[in-house]
Amino acid sequence: MGKVNRYEFEGEVIEVPVYWDDHLQREVEDYEDYCKQPGHTPSGRPILLTIEDACPHAEMVDDDPASIDCGSCRHYHQFPGSLLGVCDNEKRRKKRRSRGSGLTQANKEETLCEND
Numbered sequence: 001m002g003k004v005n006r007y008e009f010e011g012e013v014i015e016v017p018v019y020w021d022d023h024l025q026r027e028v029e030d031y032e033d034y035c036k037q038p039g040h041t042p043s044g045r046p047i048l049l050t051i052e053d054a055c056p057h058a059e060m061v062d063d064d065p066a067s068i069d070c071g072s073c074r075h076y077h078q079f080p081g082s083l084l085g086v087c088d089n090e091k092r093r094k095k096r097r098s099r100g101s102g103l104t105q106a107n108k109e110e111t112l113c114e115n116d
């Protein structure tokens with residue numbers, strides 16, 4: 001496994017791969033997987049980019065009409081120095097089942113990165 005940045009949220013460790021960017025001449029985090037297939041913490045909390053479109057369960061920290069993304073929501077906890085963070089909204093937590101895919105139809109739809 002390559003190099004990763006490690007973050008902790010509520011006792012859970014989240015690893016984000018990093019790679020060397022020749023243009024920037026520094027290591028940067030690789031967010032590709034988080035958009036293709038949003039990650040979750042082991043307890044099912046979504047790991048999202050701060051620029052993700054806000055979901056219907058958003059509770060914005062202010063009434064600014066420009067607040068349209070997760071980064072403006074009080075449920076979003078951004079990792080220091082990263083564009084990723086964790087959503088602590090219980091309505092967004094991925095439910096697990098003992099059989100099948102582990103997802104209900106409702107939360108399958110809510111785990112799609114670009115449709116949140």
Ligand code: SF4
Binds near residue numbers: 087
């Ligand atoms: S509730 Fe979670 S997914 Fe929805 S806007 Fe807030 S941080 Fe984003």
